[in-house]
Amino acid sequence: MDLYAENILDHYRHPRGKTSLENPTIEHKEKNPSCGDELTVQLIINNGKVEQIGWSGEGCAISQAGMSMISEELIGKKLEEIDQLEPKFMHDLLGVPVGPRRIKCALLALHTVKNAVRKGGGEKERSWTEMLS
């Protein structure tokens, strides 16, 4: 199947949740160092759960569509749950085979969200190497 499947391009052209929140509980930014893609995620947390999500970013279709997709999945999720999400979660969301050169594009959204949650909980953020291993 094609990396640029219609659902991915649809999220890229019409990103969901790409708004700026007034008073986010947590805000966090990550980059894909190999190509400069950037994502900033904002979360409003209530009772240990994600109540609202907003984000901004710049980059390729895969990283931006990934963020759009994951933003639809996170509402209502517990922070511990998010911290435990595996790369497989992101791959399943995208639903297309991602080659080794684009793996960081595909996982940038998950990486940003997970580190946002860790930062919010006062825990050490994870490096790309930890994320990928």
Added chain:
Amino acid sequence: MDINSIRRQFPLLQPNLIYLDNAATTQKPQVVLDAMDQFYKTSNANINRGVHKLAEAATLAYDDARKVVQKFINAQKSHEVIFTRNTTESINLVAKTYGRSILKKDDVIVLTILEHHSNIVPWLQLKDELGVRIEWVDINNDGMIDLDQYKKILADHPVKLVSVSAVSNVLGIRSPIETMIELAHTKGAVIMIDAAQMALHERMDVQKLDCDFLAFSSHKMYGPTGIGVLYGKENLLEKMPPFLGGGDMIGEVTTNHFTTAELPRKFEAGTPAIAEAVGLRTAMEWIEQIGFDEIQKHEQSLLTHILDILQRATVKPVTILGALNPFQKVSCISFTLDGIHPHDLTQLLSQEGVMLRAGHHCTQPLHKRLGVLASSRLSVGVYNSAEELDQFAKLFEESIHQLDGSHSAARSA
């Protein structure tokens, strides 16, 4: 020049594969592959370390390769040609031997904002190590090196070394190295030329240029990976300390002392890339057979054609980095598209068999200067054809339609 007969010599170039990433590395003609194969099948042995017949054949093959390189760049002496692994290692060699032993705190090194990371990081390392200072020469809006600023830096600072690329690997523009060399010498500074992107497009005549050091990679000029060249003037190489220590670079070794071998072995510790030297030599002879005049004529027509294609593109305006005049471009064209990330474009093109490069091309300071995160780069070689560029043009428009979502709209209109 018969493009078809040239193409047929490259086994990798199949009809459905359009290779336009020559600035990263070129493909290899069959003669180069054969020469290396033949070396392993008939002459393989270690060099300089034995008197048996095979060792002699291998040593001769290696020394002959050096002489061909000498002739190719018109060096006065063959021992002014040092084999390294690549351009990066050649530049590091100069930084870590000449730089470390001769430069002092507060001496100034001049670089341009165009440089590849290979011609930046070794000097930044010296800055951290010795406290030398780096002055940067800017470019103008056309991507040309600002010579007035260069002159001013030379006049105002204790400049001891200049290192500049002959051709930008992003803008594809030839630098005014002749003038820069002359000006550096007036000031008593030594100057190193990063010729990685020059070697496959233009004759490098080190005596005519009068540069002090010049570096290039075999793999970017139709030769194998794993071997590169550092040219250095004899008197400078003589006064530099050795680079790596080990076998082949020594004169005598005792338990507490060593002396170094004479040039060029002083800088070639350990078993070198012998078969690759044979491959590089063959690539140079192959280039000579075609001739740089023919190569340039052909590549110039390709660059004119691709600039025309990109400037006329109707799907989306293309922003070309650096001068638009094709005669100022000698190797490649980099561009950006509003709202389309270079990785998406090049990945879609690659699915259709067209190979371009996307990213910052190891020139983050230049991309920052130009205010872009990343760009797409199309770089030509001697085997590319106008038909390939036309095919690129068609797929380029289709890819943009696909990413933009304007495909169905365009069809129904």
